[in-house]
Amino acid sequence: xxxxxxxxxxxxxxxxxxxxxxxxxxxxxxxxxxxxxxxxxxxxxxxxxxxxxxxxxxxxxxxxxxxxxxxxxxxxxxxxxxxxxxxxxxxxxxxxxxxxxxxxxxxxxxxxxxxxxxxxxxxxxxxxxxxxxxxxxxxxxxxxxxxxxxxxxxxxxxxxxxxxxxxxxxxxxxxxxxxxxxxxxxxxxxxxxxxxxxxxxxxxxxxxxxxxxxxxxxxxxxxxxxxxxxxxxxxxxxxxxxxxxxxxxxxxxxxxxxxxxxxxxxxxxxxxxxxxxxxxxxxxxxxxxxxxxxxxxxxxxxxxxxxxxxxxxxxxxxxxxxxxxxxxxxxxxxxxxxxxxxxxxxxxxxxxxxxxxxxxxxxxxxxxxxxxxxxxxxxxxxxxxxxxxxxxxxxxxxxxxxxxxxxxxxxxxxxxxxxxxxxxxxxxxxxxxxxxxxxxxxxxxxxxxxxxxxxxxxxxxxxxxxxxxxxxxxxxxxxxxxxxxxxxxxxxxxxxxxxxxxxxxxxxxxxxxxxxxxxxxxxxxxxxxxxxxxxxxxxxxxxxxxxxxxxxxxxxxxxxxxxxxxxxxxxxxxxxxxxxxxxxxx
Amino acid sequence: xxxxxxxxxxxxxxxxxxxxxxxxxxxxxxxxxxxxxxxxxxxxxxxxxxxxxxxxxxxxxxxxxxxxxxxxxxxxxxxxxxxxxxxxxxxxxxxxxxxxxxxxxxxxxxxxxxxxxxxxxxxxxxxxxxxxxxxxxxxxxxxxxxxxxxxxxxxxxxxxxxxxxxxxxxxxxxxxxxxxxxxxxxxxxxxxxx
Numbered sequence: 055x056x057x058x059x060x061x062x063x064x065x066x067x068x069x070x071x072x073x074x075x076x077x078x079x080x081x082x083x084x085x086x087x088x089x090x091x092x093x094x095x096x097x098x099x100x101x102x103x104x105x106x107x108x109x110x111x112x113x114x115x116x117x118x119x120x121x122x123x124x125x126x127x128x129x130x131x132x133x134x135x136x137x138x139x140x141x142x143x144x145x146x147x148x149x150x151x152x153x154x155x156x157x158x159x160x161x162x163x164x165x166x167x168x169x170x171x172x173x174x175x176x177x178x179x180x181x182x183x184x185x186x187x188x189x190x191x192x193x194x195x196x197x198x199x200x201x202x203x204x205x206x207x208x209x210x211x212x213x214x215x216x217x218x219x220x221x222x223x224x225x226x227x228x229x230x231x232x233x234x235x236x237x238x239x240x241x242x243x244x245x246x247x248x249x250x251x252x253x254x255x256x257x258x259x260x261x262x263x264x265x266x267x268x269x270x271x272x273x274x275x276x277x278x279x280x281x282x283x284x285x286x287x288x289x290x291x292x293x294x295x296x297x298x299x300x301x302x303x304x305x306x307x308x309x310x311x312x313x314x315x316x317x318x319x320x321x322x323x324x325x326x327x328x329x330x331x332x333x334x335x336x337x338x339x340x341x342x343x344x345x346x347x348x349x350x351x352x353x354x355x356x357x358x359x360x361x362x363x364x365x366x367x368x369x370x371x372x373x374x375x376x377x378x379x380x381x382x383x384x385x386x387x388x389x390x391x392x393x394x395x396x397x398x399x400x401x402x403x404x405x406x407x408x409x410x411x412x413x414x415x416x417x418x419x420x421x422x423x424x425x426x427x428x429x430x431x432x433x434x435x436x437x438x439x440x441x442x443x444x445x446x447x448x449x450x451x452x453x454x455x456x457x458x459x460x461x462x463x464x465x466x467x468x469x470x471x472x473x474x475x476x477x478x479x480x481x482x483x484x485x486x487x488x489x490x491x492x493x494x495x496x497x498x499x500x501x502x503x504x505x506x507x508x509x510x511x512x513x514x515x516x517x518x519x520x521x522x523x524x525x526x527x528x529x530x531x532x533x534x535x536x537x538x539x540x541x542x543x544x545x546x547x548x549x550x551x552x553x554x555x556x557x558x559x560x561x562x563x564x565x566x567x568x569x570x571x572x573x574x575x576x577x578x579x580x581x582x583x584x585x586x587x588x589x590x591x592x593x594x595x596x597x598x599x600x601x602x603x604x605x606x607x608x609x610x611x612x613x614x615x616x617x618x619x620x621x622x623x624x625x626x627x628x629x630x631x632x633x634x635x636x637x638x639x640x
Numbered sequence: 641x642x643x644x645x646x647x648x649x650x651x652x653x654x655x656x657x658x659x660x661x662x663x664x665x666x667x668x669x670x671x672x673x674x675x676x677x678x679x680x681x682x683x684x685x686x687x688x689x690x691x692x693x694x695x696x697x698x699x700x701x702x703x704x705x706x707x708x709x710x711x712x713x714x715x716x717x718x719x720x721x722x723x724x725x726x727x728x729x730x731x732x733x734x735x736x737x738x739x740x741x742x743x744x745x746x747x748x749x750x751x752x753x754x755x756x757x758x759x760x761x762x763x764x765x766x767x768x769x770x771x772x773x774x775x776x777x778x779x780x781x782x783x784x785x786x787x788x789x790x791x792x793x794x795x796x797x798x799x800x801x802x803x804x805x806x807x808x809x810x811x812x813x814x815x816x817x818x819x820x821x822x823x824x825x826x827x828x829x830x831x832x833x834x
Binding site: 130189193212213215216222227233234237240618619620623624 | 668799823
């Protein structure tokens with residue numbers, strides 16, 4: 055059977071799984087419900103791996119499956135393209151979603167309805183990664199969004215309703231602007247497929263003038279809301295901090311990166327796309343630094359992690375934007391793009407792990423405040439965790455995010471910053487990594503032994519309270535992700551080669567593959583290890599500095615800065631205006 | 641032009657309600673208003689080609705499909721119209737530049753000039769636009785609306801309904817949790833509780 059017969063399995067199987075899970079809801083009896091729900095999850099999250107494995111040889115050869123969905127005639131049909139990029143994004147999505155679903159068995163909302171919505175979201179992720187039609191991209195983003203609003207609200211706290219509502223309003227409004235962008239392109243060119251729009255615009259004088267620029271700016275800004283770069287990140291911290299832990303893991307790990315890589319398809323094809331990518335790259339570098347300062351100021355452990363997501367996506371976008379600006383068919387561009395993707399993939403693994411392990415620790419201790427909680431390892435031990443899985447997995451993930459060798463974060467940050475060396479973005483990213491180090495020293499205090507004198511630990515004061523034992527599903531999911539973090543760290547050079555190979559599918563320079571163009575930089579050289587040492591020392595300095603009265607005063611100002619619903623829209627309008635102005639006057 | 645301005649005002653009105661109004665239910669109304677403004681804009685654009693319902697007879701559908709594979713959506717319309725006007729000309733298969741405007745031009749060619757003028761179609765786009773607009777007035781019954789924006793907008797409306805329903809459900813839960821519909825008050829009550 056040829057691959058184009060079953061390639062839609064990655065989209066349709068999760069939908070089928072969702073349907074099965076919904077049917078499970080109709081059964082009154084418990085055993086049937088559970089069985090059907092697990093079957094649905096297996097169909098939706100397990101079977102797509104068969105499709106992935108079956109298509110791997112094809113994408114490794116640099117081939118791509120493309121065509122029109124349902125063999126409609128190309129004038130009205132929807133174009134798709136399943137290539138190395140789509141394969142990699144699906145790999146990211148299905149691995150993190152699978153681990154998060156297993157974790158959800160042991161915590162938070164569960165049941166057929168949760169599984170069904172979760173699977174719909176996964177399906178939308180897969181669809182977003184392979185669409186090549188601008189209106190279909192709109193639909194995929196909306197389906198993904200609607201599923202994620204429901205999932206954020208599913209933790210059933212008032213704060214999560216407000217977070218979901220704010221996200222819905224700002225993202226819903228942004229998608230109407232996206233629609234206006236589609237209108238502009240359709241009016242100018244009469245096409246909806248990326249390729250058609252690109253050729254149509256190229257044949258117009260001045261690439262469609264102001265209408266073309268405005269359409270591109272609207273579409274890019276609407277997607278940038280989903281990616282949560284400055285200044286459009288305002289919705290993210292609340293929703294990621296207040297969602298159930300497995301949902302936070304998927305939101306942070308996968309959901310904000312899929313739109314980014316889907317957007318790269320558009321920007322790489324369209325005229326002026328390179329300039330839009332360049333500006334996004336600059337915004338990404340600034341985001342990396344600013345968000346980490348805000349993260350350092352946070353009290354709530356999950357909110358701290360949520361700001362780190364913004365900061366790390368800033369890293370990814372900085373390299374991604376620079377790659378788009380120089381074009382991915384140059385060796386520098388290929389290096390940067392592969393670095394950006396690897397960091398996105400590795401970030402999905404270690405941030406997913408961080409959300410899960412911190413979630414386990416804070417749930418067991420019943421305390422989320424970084425300043426209050428101490429000795430989480432011991433509390434977990436009393437809750438029946440004989441082998442300290444959660445503590446160990448937390449430290450694996452913390453070492454990964456602070457870019458300590460041999461974890462995967464070290465490898466991806468080395469690749470990514472190697473390509474940016476010598477630019478001003480590099481110094482911003484370096485400063486951001488100091489902040490990352492400092493804030494993770496701060497967060498790891500929840501595992502430090504408690505001070506003798508303090509009685510602030512709520513569990514200590516209430517020893518009669520029965521402890522909920524840590525569910526084995528949580529440990530399994532954390533263990534899997536931790537192994538993935540170490541494994542991908544050790545195998546990073548091979549993964550780098552694979553990534554450049556996969557990204558090279560599509561029109562390439564005659565005879566050369568990008569795998570040959572982009573040399574992986576030496577991972578363990580004196581230079582990189584020296585940088586790591588500087589980050590470690592600098593991070594400790596920043597951490598100590600933040601503890602001084604002056605430092606903590608500054609952080610309080612950052613933490614208590616006013617935030618409002620209106621601010622989300624003001625920043626979106628500013629983002630659109632800034633991007634349009636940049637494209638008009640460059 | 642006047643419709644465009646009216647839609648722009650409608651859009652701004654909706655956006656102002658979303659940003660300016662404190663009541664969350666009114667904010668949801670605002671989201672609906674801007675969504676509808678975008679929908680009407682699309683439909684308006686489709687209706688520039690013609691104003692008949694885009695219902696194809698069997699033969700016309702085939703011709704349209706053939707033309708469509710040669711060009712863009714503009715081609716599809718052009719092909720369909722060519723069939724309706726009773727003369728299948730090479731025009732339907734000409735590599736239409738793919739714009740709505742070029743569809744106008746193709747319609748003009750099909751009904752008026754006949755096969756001889758087919759070569760002119762691949763010419764300058766700007767010329768086609770003017771030509772298409774001029775001859776459109778003479779076409780009358782043969783002009784159908786561009787069906788693609790209508791199909792797109794059906795999808796967009798469905799999505800809009802989903803978003804509205806979900807937003808209203810969330811607003812209701814927020815009201816039950818905080819006892820207010822005022823967004824600033826909600827922020828205050830939720831973020832100042834531990």
